[in-house]
Amino acid sequence: MPSVCFYFQVHQPYRLRKLQPFAEGASDPFCRESNAGVLWKVAAKCYLPANQRLLQLIHRYEGRFRVAFSLSGVAIQQMEEYATEVLDSFKCLAETGCVEFLAETYYHSLSSLRDPVEFRSQVALHTDAIQRHFGQTPRVFRNTELIYDDRIGELVADMGYRAVLAEGADDVLAGRSPNFLYRHPARELTILAKNYRLSDDIAFRFSDRGWKEHPLTTNKFARWLHTHSGSAELINLFMDYETFGEHQWEESGIFEFLDALPHDVLSARDWRFQLPSEVVRDLPARDALSYGRTTSWADQERDITAWLGNRMQQEAFHALHELGPRLRERNNPAALALWRKLSTSDHFYYMCTKWFADGDVHAYFSPYEGPYDAFINYMNALDDVRERILGDLPAQENA
Amino acid sequence: MNVLMLGWEYPPHISGGLGTACEGLSRALAGEGVNVTFIVPRAFGDEDARHMRLLTPDSVVATTRRIEQVGVRQVREPVEVIEVNSVLRPYQTPEQYLQARQEFEEREEPVSHVMEALEHGSSSVSRTGAHYGGDLFSEVRRFATLTTSLARRLDFDVIHAHDWMTYPAALQIRNTTGRPLVVHVHSLEFDRSGEHVNQDIHRIEGAGIRGADRVIAVSHYTKGVIVRQHGVDPDKIKVVHNGVTRAEAAQRYHLQAEDDRPIVLFLGRITYQKGPEFFVRAAAKVLTRTKQVRFVMAGSGDMLEHVKHMVRELKIEQWFEFPGFVRGAELEKWFSLAECFVMPSRSEPFGITPLEALACDTPVIVSRQSGVSEVLRHALKADYWDVDRIAQQMLAVIRHDSLCADMLEMSSRELLRLHWRAAAEKTRQVYQQAVAG
Numbered sequence: 001m002p003s004v005c006f007y008f009q010v011h012q013p014y015r016l017r018k019l020q021p022f023a024e025g026a027s028d029p030f031c032r033e034s035n036a037g038v039l040w041k042v043a044a045k046c047y048l049p050a051n052q053r054l055l056q057l058i059h060r061y062e063g064r065f066r067v068a069f070s071l072s073g074v075a076i077q078q079m080e081e082y083a084t085e086v087l088d089s090f091k092c093l094a095e096t097g098c099v100e101f102l103a104e105t106y107y108h109s110l111s112s113l114r115d116p117v118e119f120r121s122q123v124a125l126h127t128d129a130i131q132r133h134f135g136q137t138p139r140v141f142r143n144t145e146l147i148y149d150d151r152i153g154e155l156v157a158d159m160g161y162r163a164v165l166a167e168g169a170d171d172v173l174a175g176r177s178p179n180f181l182y183r184h185p186a187r188e189l190t191i192l193a194k195n196y197r198l199s200d201d202i203a204f205r206f207s208d209r210g211w212k213e214h215p216l217t218t219n220k221f222a223r224w225l226h227t228h229s230g231s232a233e234l235i236n237l238f239m240d241y242e243t244f245g246e247h248q249w250e251e252s253g254i255f256e257f258l259d260a261l262p263h264d265v266l267s268a269r270d271w272r273f274q275l276p277s278e279v280v281r282d283l284p285a286r287d288a289l290s291y292g293r294t295t296s297w298a299d300q301e302r303d304i305t306a307w308l309g310n311r312m313q314q315e316a317f318h319a320l321h322e323l324g325p326r327l328r329e330r331n332n333p334a335a336l337a338l339w340r341k342l343s344t345s346d347h348f349y350y351m352c353t354k355w356f357a358d359g360d361v362h363a364y365f366s367p368y369e370g371p372y373d374a375f376i377n378y379m380n381a382l383d384d385v386r387e388r389i390l391g392d393l394p395a396q397e398n399a
Numbered sequence: 400m401n402v403l404m405l406g407w408e409y410p411p412h413i414s415g416g417l418g419t420a421c422e423g424l425s426r427a428l429a430g431e432g433v434n435v436t437f438i439v440p441r442a443f444g445d446e447d448a449r450h451m452r453l454l455t456p457d458s459v460v461a462t463t464r465r466i467e468q469v470g471v472r473q474v475r476e477p478v479e480v481i482e483v484n485s486v487l488r489p490y491q492t493p494e495q496y497l498q499a500r501q502e503f504e505e506r507e508e509p510v511s512h513v514m515e516a517l518e519h520g521s522s523s524v525s526r527t528g529a530h531y532g533g534d535l536f537s538e539v540r541r542f543a544t545l546t547t548s549l550a551r552r553l554d555f556d557v558i559h560a561h562d563w564m565t566y567p568a569a570l571q572i573r574n575t576t577g578r579p580l581v582v583h584v585h586s587l588e589f590d591r592s593g594e595h596v597n598q599d600i601h602r603i604e605g606a607g608i609r610g611a612d613r614v615i616a617v618s619h620y621t622k623g624v625i626v627r628q629h630g631v632d633p634d635k636i637k638v639v640h641n642g643v644t645r646a647e648a649a650q651r652y653h654l655q656a657e658d659d660r661p662i663v664l665f666l667g668r669i670t671y672q673k674g675p676e677f678f679v680r681a682a683a684k685v686l687t688r689t690k691q692v693r694f695v696m697a698g699s700g701d702m703l704e705h706v707k708h709m710v711r712e713l714k715i716e717q718w719f720e721f722p723g724f725v726r727g728a729e730l731e732k733w734f735s736l737a738e739c740f741v742m743p744s745r746s747e748p749f750g751i752t753p754l755e756a757l758a759c760d761t762p763v764i765v766s767r768q769s770g771v772s773e774v775l776r777h778a779l780k781a782d783y784w785d786v787d788r789i790a791q792q793m794l795a796v797i798r799h800d801s802l803c804a805d806m807l808e809m810s811s812r813e814l815l816r817l818h819w820r821a822a823a824e825k826t827r828q829v830y831q832q833a834v835a836g
Contacts, residue, residue: 022687022790314801372777372806373779376795
């Protein structure tokens with residue numbers, strides 16, 4: 001009985017304003033207009049129409065179609081602030097009983113890489129939010145951008161999670177198939193490895209006219225899945241939810257694809273859709289799988305260099321975390337929330353210079369002109385926290 | 400391909416980026432197999448021109464070889480009348496004649512305009528003293544006359560003229576030899592003078608650009624200005640970005656300044672075009688945040704006294720140094736010592752100094768109103784009037800080694816692509832188009 005396990009990521013960061021360090025007076029460092037604007041745009045193109053379709057599919061297949069989501073806390077919070085109808089549409093999905101919500105850090109941060117105390121706090125904040133809004137307690141964990149290694153596995157297992165989602169990176173699998181469950185080498189923790197080929201066929205290649213399989217029909221995709229009958233126990237299709245309507249435009253036929261896919265998948269005997277926690281309950285882990293390096297679902301390298309690959313990113317990450325103990329000690333919720341919003345991984349992603357290298361400008365979503373601007377603005381924000389909240393003297397040397 | 404290149408200056412005797420660009424381009428063209436004959440108003444004896452033939456207007460050139468070549472050419476192209484300025488050619492139909500007559504008049508128009516402008520300019524020379532010393536228009540006219548007669552004794556397929564001072568000569572040579580003309584716009588009167596445009600220079604520029612067969616602009620920015628100001632068909636203009644010659648000597652200057660405060664450097668003519676006052680205003684803002692810094696403004700120009708006055712008024716003179724005009728080794732020394740190079744130009748057709756700074760491993764802040772900002776992605780950019788942003792960028796460069804290191808690492812790869820070879824290759828294509836008509 002092979003299972004298809006869908007997981008969709010929903011995340012929106014609090015983007016910074018262009019800070020004016022020479023201007024007088026304090027103001028909110030986050031740009032309400034642009035954050036609300038992006039949320040409304042993505043809601044109109046993706047969240048609302050896609051949620052509506054998923055709801056119809058769940059009703060149409062009477063429980064046989066089911067999907068998992070991970071909503072970052074900052075995405076939920078912005079829905080509460082700017083677009084409650086979006087949050088309500090996710091609640092409707094939750095009420096069907098066919099949608100599982102996964103655990104992650106509230107701030108979609110990189111704290112697992114540096115600060116276990118902060119990491120646990122942010123996961124707890126997220127769990128609170130999921131319980132409050134969706135009446136569920138997450139049992140399965142997925143880290144920011146699927147960042148994972150053995151050490152993070154231990155951290156997560158020790159927090160009580162039974163399973164974790166990770167990238168099915170070729171070098172980690174070392175010839176093994178991503179289409180089975182695995183376990184952590186030293187902990188009671190099941191690993192669901194993303195099938196990146198099939199996932200990326202939808203997420204990245206769907207509307208690529210240069211791709212030899214274009215156009216991708218549900219019939220074709222279901223056939224690819226079904227060729228694994230007998231040689232796979234589950235296919236993990238993990239992707240950004242914005243795939244539907246935002247990354248792949250409505251005109252590409254992505255919604256029709258989503259609409260028709262369950263029928264074609266379920267047309268083969270024994271195939272079914274399952275949630276991560278159901279997969280973990282029903283299927284055995286076939287082997288221990290060790291992640292000796294830190295992987296993610298990003299780029300060809302499937303590593304963390306998109307966030308911490310250059311010196312600016314490392315300096316900024318270090319500067320952020322240096323402030324952590326001092327801020328937690330103050331125990332001021334507003335100050336802590338501000339600092340934590342600065343821990344969101346997107347701020348570091350904007351500083352990435354990898355794509356800037358060889359003259360080809362990769363289209364990627366950044367509110368900045370480039371990585372250097374992103375770095376300067378971010379460091380200004382940290383200066384602001386230091387001066388306004390921690391009361392450090394303005395960084396004026398030898399006045 | 401033989402090219403007759405007309406320039407106004409040549410290293411090491413230069414007043415700005417024009418001479419440097421001519422050297423880089425001519426060297427790379429030679430590497431592409433183009434024979435370059437370069438005429439410059441004066442030679443001083445220490446120019447390194449081993450890759451080409453460097454002449455001055457009063458050069459004596461051997462004519463024996465030339466006569467043979469003219470003979471060959473006349474056999475090859477019997478209808479080409481070089482010496483006589485006439486449209487009458489054998490075997491023409493009336494229609495062909497009329498068309499030729501029209502072309503001739505279109506071609507003539509710029510020359511007469513140029514001469515008029517030169518006349519007028521010479522008689523009102525007092526107004527032009529700002530950027531060029533002496534009776535510039537007379538010099539331009541002398542250059543045109545002498546160079547035109549020299550060109551009769553030279554053999555070339557295409558004329559390539561750098562900036563307006565050489566356009567009168569180039570247009571006359573085009574007229575007398577029938578060879579196609581490529582004008583290369585490194586800067587425009589508009590860039591140099593903003594609202595106080597010298598109309599005579601502006602007219603000469605326009606005549607040169609309209610009279611040329613092809614135009615090379617050093618940036619998309621400049622191409623835009625040319626199209627707007629001179630109403631030229633954009634398809635006639637090709638953008639060829641300047642390259643940079645990596646200065647090997649720069650390695651020698653990993654010296655430590657006697658004082659370890661980081662240097663923020665302005666280097667260039669201290670004139671309206673270069674926006675020196677924005678540098679000073681940004682510096683004043685930086686000083687509200689740190690005093691551990693030195694601001695060096697290297698260069699001379701008609702705004703120097705004004706700028707010094709500003710610095711005194713702001714009471715920040717103890718952080719400023721004015722070493723005057725620098726070149727050669729001195730220039731590389733400042734680039735290498737500096738923590739950050741700033742070019743806040745109001746209007747900069749290209750702007751080669753940021754590339755020189757990067758070649759010396761110094762990160763740069765450039766105004767968006769510059770051609771060089773089109774080719775540099777690993778630089779900090781600001782509108783020249785955005786003093787707050789420039790100050791933020793200066794502070795960030797001073798404070799964050801990671802920012803400098805990442806920018807320099809990325810730009811060192813970028814500089815490899817900005818080699819003069821790429822510029823020469825594009826220039827050669829322009830020659831071919833010009834020759835093909």
